[in-house]
Every structure is written in structure tokens, then in C-alpha cells.
Amino acid sequence: MKITAAVTRAPCAPFVLEEVELDPPGAGEVLVRIVGAGLCHTDLVAAEGLLPITMPAVFGHEGAGVVERVGAGVTKVKPGDNVAITFASCGHCPQCDRHAPAYCHAMAALNFVGQRGDGSRSMRDGKGEISGNFFGQSSFATHALTTERNVVKVPDGVPLEIAGTLGCGIQTGAGAIMRSMACHENASLVVLGGGAVGLSAVMGAVLQKCGTIIVVEPNANRRDLALSLGATHAIDPSQSADLAAAVRAIAPHGVDFALDTSGIPAVIEAVPKLLAPRGTFGFVGVPPAHATNLGLPGTLREAMRGGFTYRGIIEGDSDPDVFIPQLMSLYLAGRFPFDRLVKTYPLAEINRAVAEQKQGLCVKPVLLP
Known part of the structure; x- marks a missing residue:
């Protein structure tokens, strides 16, 4: 499907909104229409070329939105569900078995290199493949392809456009x-x-x-x-x-x-x-x-x-299926006002958001497609 994404063409290059092709969800995958995506320092480190990801690439790893489609075998969510997206983990290594997925043995391979666990890439344009699947999502876009393990349902009362910020920096x-x-x-x-x-x-x-x-x-x-x-x-x-x-x-x-x-x-x-x-x-x-x-x-x-x-x-030792719902529950009880950290920007103004964060004019930018 055709989506709009903020593409980084070379290290330290500005983000540019472009139309790219995104694969449909395969087995275990979930297609999410992004409502908001937090901007994290790790995105900027990656965009500077300091992580092992090949450019061009689409970053973003604090996405939230609405499930549009699910692949074979997905039972955790269904189309229409509101979800926040967090980091990727394999689910079967010793650390995942101990409910410590932030220390997953495949952490680097699943989050930093811009491809699925099997080595395939999920994005492309007329010029060739684009590295996606950043932290299992690449959510600086109108849509993101993620996995069943990456998503956490967002209850009523938690603003969906900012819920993705819980998936990395805030839970850390x-x-x-x-x-x-x-x-x-x-x-x-x-x-x-x-x-x-x-x-x-x-x-x-x-x-x-x-x-x-x-x-x-x-x-x-x-x-x-x-x-x-x-x-x-x-x-x-x-x-x-x-x-x-x-x-x-x-x-x-x-x-x-x-x-x-x-x-x-x-x-x-x-x-x-x-x-x-x-x-x-x-x-x-x-x-x-x-x-x-x-x-x-x-x-x-x-x-x-x-x-x-x-x-x-790493990631506050979070087990996302446990800790993110806990933080959302505390927010609804008025005890964890993470919304006070947020300033929103249109996705088209991503470069302004980056500049203002560096200047200290905002704490946590959230990009709205």
C-alpha cells in the first residue's frame, strides 16, 4: 500500500516526506494507522548514521494508532483497536522467557538494522528498498507495520496521539x-x-x-x-x-x-x-x-x-505488556501526568520539531501524521 513517511536519505540529512510502498501484514504482523509518534533522541542518533541501519530509512519508534489489518495468527489485537507500539523482542530467548524483553538476545537485530527478523525489508519506492521496521515499527509515517509482540492496547481516556511516548523514553x-x-x-x-x-x-x-x-x-x-x-x-x-x-x-x-x-x-x-x-x-x-x-x-x-x-x-527494564498498562492506569488516576511533557507538531514539520527539541523549546515532541 502507498503511505507517506518521513524518509532520511543520508546520515545527518533532513527528514523529507515522501510516498513509499509498505508491505501488507504477514504472519504475526499488524498494520497500524499512526495517529501520533514521539520523537526520541535515539531517532536522531540513528538519523546521524550512528546505528547499523542502511539509508535511506524511516525512523520513529514511539508510535500509536489504530489497527487496520492483522496477519495470520494474530490474536492479541483486531482491526479497530487502539494501540501503542513499543520495542521489538523475539519472545523465546532466555531473557524474554524471564519477562525481560528489553534484554532480548535479538535486541539489536530486531530494532536497529531496519529489517524484519528474517532479513527482509518492508518498505520501498521507485528507487529501491528503504530500511523500515526501526524498533519493529518505523512510525514517522501515516502507517506502520509492526508485530503482535510490539503492540499494547490503549484504553479509553488515554490520549491516543501521545500514548506511543510510553513505548520508549517515558517507560525508560x-x-x-x-x-x-x-x-x-x-x-x-x-x-x-x-x-x-x-x-x-x-x-x-x-x-x-x-x-x-x-x-x-x-x-x-x-x-x-x-x-x-x-x-x-x-x-x-x-x-x-x-x-x-x-x-x-x-x-x-x-x-x-x-x-x-x-x-x-x-x-x-x-x-x-x-x-x-x-x-x-x-x-x-x-x-x-x-x-x-x-x-x-x-x-x-x-x-x-x-x-x-x-x-x-535499557527501556527501564520494562515488560511492555505489564508496565505500559500500569503507566496508563496511573495516568487515568491522575498520578502520572506524562501529557505535561508533550508538544505536538504536524509530521510535515518534523525538522522544526527536531530543532526546537535541541533548543530546549520542548521536552517531548509528538508528530501527528
Whole structure:
């Protein structure tokens, strides 16, 4: 079928809306008419050519919409169902069997390379094949082809156009606090970075009843938003030459938990100095490629002496069929206002959305086909 998609023709090239051909759903696949798709930092990393995906490509991995068709064997959803789309997983490896699909043995193959698990591509135009199936969806388009495992039903009352944001960035931030690190009641926490992931972590920390919630973020509007969402303190790093000292001025013994969403080497290297004994450092931020060791030998010595736990986190350790419905239920109860992070743009203005996110003029752009 003919669809309209935001195509990236070369690394760092702008997104261009084009007509492309999308395959019909095969066995186990679901065709979704996209109503909204979140813009995530991972989309931009991929569009810069930093993931193993061949251009031209269609990105987008926080889609939501209405099921139009299903392939053979699909029983989870039917045409007409409202769904959010999340990351792809195989469903049968040891990690999937343990309900930890974010660590699926086929994670890279199913999400990063722009093709189905069997190696085929689902998109093309008159010039040849286009890499699709990004995170099992490629939802910067009017329609996306996904799989039964990728979709989660969206109940009435949850705005469908923004529900897809729960499929990656927001579940990553909230899940880091609620699942990966399981922050305990009255815990002290510092969140490094106040973007969509960091602010979702703040909301997760409120739900976990953390006692001290510190956000480190240079953008004043995001600091204010963090405080309104439940952070107890906000630090402007541009005004604090010593980050550890600024955090310890609030939590003299250090913090029980730290979550880095920034990927900034200088920030990451400071973390051991602000942790309390037996503290946990969770990280979702990806440092730049040139940042090789991040002072790791010294950091390991500090980790041993402090009894620290260092925890890499993917997708907030989410089991999407469990955690995304939980977040939607909390939203409907007024306890997880993720909609406050969102600003919507027409899909045709995707490049403006990218620019405004980089400028800090919005937190979580959502593109409306």
C-alpha cells in the first residue's frame, strides 16, 4: 500500500516526506494507522548514521494508532483497536522467557538494522528498498507495520496521539526508578538531565515515595517543570562548578540513587563522588563515541570502596505488556501526568520539531501524521 513517511536519505540529512510502498501484514504482523509518534533522541542518533541501519530509512519508534489489518495468527489485537507500539523482542530467548524483553538476545537485530527478523525489508519506492521496521515499527509515517509482540492496547481516556511516548523514553525514565533500581520509600535520588527520560524518572520517584528528588538540568523551564512534577530540588549545573558538592549540600551523606540521562562524560565521572555508601548508579545516557574510558579504573576503585552498584538500563527494564498498562492506569488516576511533557507538531514539520527539541523549546515532541 502507498503511505507517506518521513524518509532520511543520508546520515545527518533532513527528514523529507515522501510516498513509499509498505508491505501488507504477514504472519504475526499488524498494520497500524499512526495517529501520533514521539520523537526520541535515539531517532536522531540513528538519523546521524550512528546505528547499523542502511539509508535511506524511516525512523520513529514511539508510535500509536489504530489497527487496520492483522496477519495470520494474530490474536492479541483486531482491526479497530487502539494501540501503542513499543520495542521489538523475539519472545523465546532466555531473557524474554524471564519477562525481560528489553534484554532480548535479538535486541539489536530486531530494532536497529531496519529489517524484519528474517532479513527482509518492508518498505520501498521507485528507487529501491528503504530500511523500515526501526524498533519493529518505523512510525514517522501515516502507517506502520509492526508485530503482535510490539503492540499494547490503549484504553479509553488515554490520549491516543501521545500514548506511543510510553513505548520508549517515558517507560525508560519511569522504569529506571520503579523497576531497574526499584528506589525505596524515603530514598534520596539525583536525576542528571531533565529531558523526557529524566522528567519521567521524577514522576516515577514520586510514585515510589522517594524523600529527596534532585534534578540537575541547565534549562530553567525544565527545572521549573521538574519541581512542579514533584522534584524537591533543582540544580543549574552552569552555576555549580562542583556538581558533587552541590548535591551534597542537599544530601550531606550522598544520595542513595543516581540516574544519568545525559551521557555527558564529565557528569558521569562525577557520580561516584555524590553517591552515599552502597549507592546505586543507573545510566541510560549514551556517551559520545570519542568518550572511551570515562575514568573507569578510578571509578571501579571507588565502587569497591563505597559498595556501589553500577547498573546499565535499557527501556527501564520494562515488560511492555505489564508496565505500559500500569503507566496508563496511573495516568487515568491522575498520578502520572506524562501529557505535561508533550508538544505536538504536524509530521510535515518534523525538522522544526527536531530543532526546537535541541533548543530546549520542548521536552517531548509528538508528530501527528
